[in-house]
Amino acid sequence: MEALRPLIAERSPEERARIESAYEFARDAHAGVARKSGEPYITHPVAVAYILAELGMDSDSVIAGLLHDTVEDTTVTLEDVEKRFGTDVRRIVEGETKVSKLAKVAKAQDPDRTLSDEQSENMRKLLIAMTSDIRIIIVKLADRLHNMRTLGSMSPVKQQRIARETMEIFAPLAHRLGIGQVKWELEDLSFRYLEPDAYRDLQTRLRTRQEEREEHIRSALAEMRESLQEDLELEEWVDDINVSGRSKHLWSIYSKMQKEGKALEQIFDLLAIRVILTPRPLLQPDGKPRDPRKQERAEEVREKRVCYHSLSIVHSMWTPIPGRFKDYIAVPKPNGYQSLHTTVISPSGQPVEVQIRSRRMHEVAEFGVAAHWMYKQGERLGDRQKEGWLQRLQQLQHEILDASDFVDAVKDDLLGGRVVVFTPRGDTRDLPSGSTPIDFAYNVHSRIGDTATGARVNGSIVPLSYKLQNGDMVEIVTIKNGSPSKDWLSFAVTRSARTKIRHHFRAEERSEALTHGHDLLERYLRKRQLPVRQLMRTKLLEDVADKLTGNRNPDDLYLALHAGKLTTGTVARALAPQLEQERTPVRPPRPAPTRPLQDGQVYVEGTLTPAKRAMCCNPIAGDQIMAYVTRGRGYTIHRIDCPNMVRLLKDEPEDRCRPASWNPSAAGHSTVELDVVAADRSGLLADVLAVLVAQSRSPLKIEAGVRGPRAHILLRLEVGGQLDLSYLADAIKAVEGVQDVLRVGNKNGRSIPSEARLR
Numbered sequence: 001m002e003a004l005r006p007l008i009a010e011r012s013p014e015e016r017a018r019i020e021s022a023y024e025f026a027r028d029a030h031a032g033v034a035r036k037s038g039e040p041y042i043t044h045p046v047a048v049a050y051i052l053a054e055l056g057m058d059s060d061s062v063i064a065g066l067l068h069d070t071v072e073d074t075t076v077t078l079e080d081v082e083k084r085f086g087t088d089v090r091r092i093v094e095g096e097t098k099v100s101k102l103a104k105v106a107k108a109q110d111p112d113r114t115l116s117d118e119q120s121e122n123m124r125k126l127l128i129a130m131t132s133d134i135r136i137i138i139v140k141l142a143d144r145l146h147n148m149r150t151l152g153s154m155s156p157v158k159q160q161r162i163a164r165e166t167m168e169i170f171a172p173l174a175h176r177l178g179i180g181q182v183k184w185e186l187e188d189l190s191f192r193y194l195e196p197d198a199y200r201d202l203q204t205r206l207r208t209r210q211e212e213r214e215e216h217i218r219s220a221l222a223e224m225r226e227s228l229q230e231d232l233e234l235e236e237w238v239d240d241i242n243v244s245g246r247s248k249h250l251w252s253i254y255s256k257m258q259k260e261g262k263a264l265e266q267i268f269d270l271l272a273i274r275v276i277l278t279p280r281p282l283l284q285p286d287g288k289p290r291d292p293r294k295q296e297r298a299e300e301v302r303e304k305r306v307c308y309h310s311l312s313i314v315h316s317m318w319t320p321i322p323g324r325f326k327d328y329i330a331v332p333k334p335n336g337y338q339s340l341h342t343t344v345i346s347p348s349g350q351p352v353e354v355q356i357r358s359r360r361m362h363e364v365a366e367f368g369v370a371a372h373w374m375y376k377q378g379e380r381l382g383d384r385q386k387e388g389w390l391q392r393l394q395q396l397q398h399e400i401l402d403a404s405d406f407v408d409a410v411k412d413d414l415l416g417g418r419v420v421v422f423t424p425r426g427d428t429r430d431l432p433s434g435s436t437p438i439d440f441a442y443n444v445h446s447r448i449g450d451t452a453t454g455a456r457v458n459g460s461i462v463p464l465s466y467k468l469q470n471g472d473m474v475e476i477v478t479i480k481n482g483s484p485s486k487d488w489l490s491f492a493v494t495r496s497a498r499t500k501i502r503h504h505f506r507a508e509e510r511s512e513a514l515t516h517g518h519d520l521l522e523r524y525l526r527k528r529q530l531p532v533r534q535l536m537r538t539k540l541l542e543d544v545a546d547k548l549t550g551n552r553n554p555d556d557l558y559l560a561l562h563a564g565k566l567t568t569g570t571v572a573r574a575l576a577p578q579l580e581q582e583r584t585p586v587r588p589p590r591p592a593p594t595r596p597l598q599d600g601q602v603y604v605e606g607t608l609t610p611a612k613r614a615m616c617c618n619p620i621a622g623d624q625i626m627a628y629v630t631r632g633r634g635y636t637i638h639r640i641d642c643p644n645m646v647r648l649l650k651d652e653p654e655d656r657c658r659p660a661s662w663n664p665s666a667a668g669h670s671t672v673e674l675d676v677v678a679a680d681r682s683g684l685l686a687d688v689l690a691v692l693v694a695q696s697r698s699p700l701k702i703e704a705g706v707r708g709p710r711a712h713i714l715l716r717l718e719v720g721g722q723l724d725l726s727y728l729a730d731a732i733k734a735v736e737g738v739q740d741v742l743r744v745g746n747k748n749g750r751s752i753p754s755e756a757r758l759r
Helices: 013-029 043-054 060-065 078-085 087-098 119-131 133-151 156-178 180-194 196-207 210-230 232-237 248-261 293-315 360-376 390-397 401-415 437-444 446-450 486-490 496-525 539-549 554-563 568-575 577-581 643-651 686-695 723-735 754-758
Strands: 238-247 269-280 319-327 340-345 351-358 418-422 428-432 452-457 460-462 474-478 595-606 605-614 624-631 634-639 657-663 672-678 701-707 710-717 738-745 748-751
Touching: 013 060, 013 078, 043 060, 043 133, 060 078, 060 087, 060 133, 078 087, 087 133, 087 340, 087 710, 133 156, 133 180, 156 180, 156 738, 180 196, 180 360, 210 232, 210 238, 210 269, 210 351, 232 293, 269 293, 269 496, 293 340, 293 351, 293 360, 293 486, 351 360, 390 710, 428 437, 437 446, 437 452, 437 474, 437 496, 446 452, 446 496, 486 496, 496 554, 496 568, 539 554, 539 568, 539 577, 554 568, 554 657, 577 754, 595 624, 595 634, 605 624, 624 643, 634 643, 634 657, 672 723, 686 723, 710 723, 723 738
Parallel strands: 269 351, 605 634
Antiparallel strands: 238 269, 319 340, 340 351, 418 428, 452 460, 452 474, 595 605, 595 657, 624 634, 624 657, 672 710, 672 738, 701 710, 738 748
16 A cells, blocks of 8 residues: 555545555455465455556546455445445445456467357446446456566466466557556557567667667767747747657567568668647636637647647658558547657668657557546546447447457458548548448448448549558448448448348348248239138138237238248138148149159158259258149259249249248258359469368369350269358458359359358
């Protein structure tokens, strides 16, 4: 507690007394308990409270840091906490308690595996809890930071697991909240345990030239400080100029080397100078303060002016390196970070990165949303200040119910790299790196996404698959009756856009299924010259639906007809029982060539029945099928989209066309022919065959040729059904240059959708 006292010395006597009381409460609750390192357990909550006080958090947060483990690890209850320290402290401690199992589950879990279901559920609770009070996650970050500082006492397996979790979730969370000092330390500590050899090697290489770098930075600092302090405009505009030097963090250097494929000597910004300016308050000529709104706007303009003026001084002193200037003041980062970055050649010939920002910008950069409490002690973060991505987080919890999918969506869509783009009105949109105009369109509104037909970026027409860059101005071209394309799923990045595209097609498929089921029944009744309008009254249909499907919704009846679970004859006889006596045999047409089904039997009208596969369309397990009654030869199975089946449904009595489905327990393989369509290139056939070898498949026939600009590879092989075929097609489509994989049958080819295995 002695170390914490200097950090709370400037708080009111009442607040200091509350914090002292919380310390005594936590000390007594954890009495006699030790950490893995052997230290008394109370050292951990005190260290967490110290980090929170360093961040300038309010007293309730500091108290919650002291108490965050009491409810889970001791006999203290949430009611005890609320009675002693108030509702806000209880809410934060309760949020911590709900997710406290996160680091304790799956003890024997392989560190290379993804989060378990229990971990994912606890992470979901944490992410959702922080949307109600941002202080919950800030306390959790402080807790994780101290745990990472003392991770050496854990086993290597736990070190790896906790470090990976920290790198994937908590460091990105600190970044999104703008708490730079916590983010950098979490990343460096995680790097130390995830890549110990690389960490030590980089640390040693940097240390060997440390004295030389420090001498360069001291010389550069002295020259820059002198130039800025002697400038007459800055002397008039600012109260204080702070110039300091720093070395780049280890993980930042290492990740940049890996990403850009550069050696350490090629990294220009190992050294950095940070210039922090404190502008003078603006007063009216009579010395009185301005109107608050005008004052805030005027101070914001003054902040930017002194930063840009300082940049001009730096560029007049030293030569800037072209392409190494970034303006995060005009276009802030998604987490609110503002600063000017430029890389220059110092007098010693070394590249130096210079960061220029105001005092307010610096506090936001270092403390992020925590900076709010520096100015307004004790107040909660209101809706106006709440991060837009937190609102998106609230939307995700309603869109995605599965815990693992939710955590993946947060990691990919919210915590990964970001790009900031503009709408034509100048509003900003924060999207994951790699996003396309389709992601932008659905981010603006689902209707805009559904009706998108093209895009303009910075005034130029671009494909919808274009990768958006920071600062792009994006305009979506729509048409009134437009609809999504399944091709969009191949380049849409955000899970939200992909979910909305799939939802559209599911709704469309349901509508088509309802229409098809309705038309089947209506056509059957008309052919028998029955009173369609009378028999298809809602009340009668509801009674029949209840009898045949167990649900009174006629839609279920139509869906069952479409899926082949019921026949039109069965439904018609339920609507008009007298039809049972009126069924007369009809001579069937000449059957198509058939062959025995290798996988045994199919269900026809709900009954398991022997059948033969039609050679005209070669159906395989997983295809939508129908059975046709052939004279003296039983049932012949066609794909539902087979041209012969389409003709039979149109021209022949429907008594001969029966809905059918596959026997799920049947085993076996079916022979199919595939046409691999690709751009012609050397080695294409070898790459396609390599896919077959990797999947232990032996083709029965291979033919390859070139027609025009395209190469065609014809493969005949056995598959275990539609799902197996979809996986094979996906693997072949991943080969460079492959444009499509068509399933061939009687001169008719159809593309095998990549999403087939998901439906």
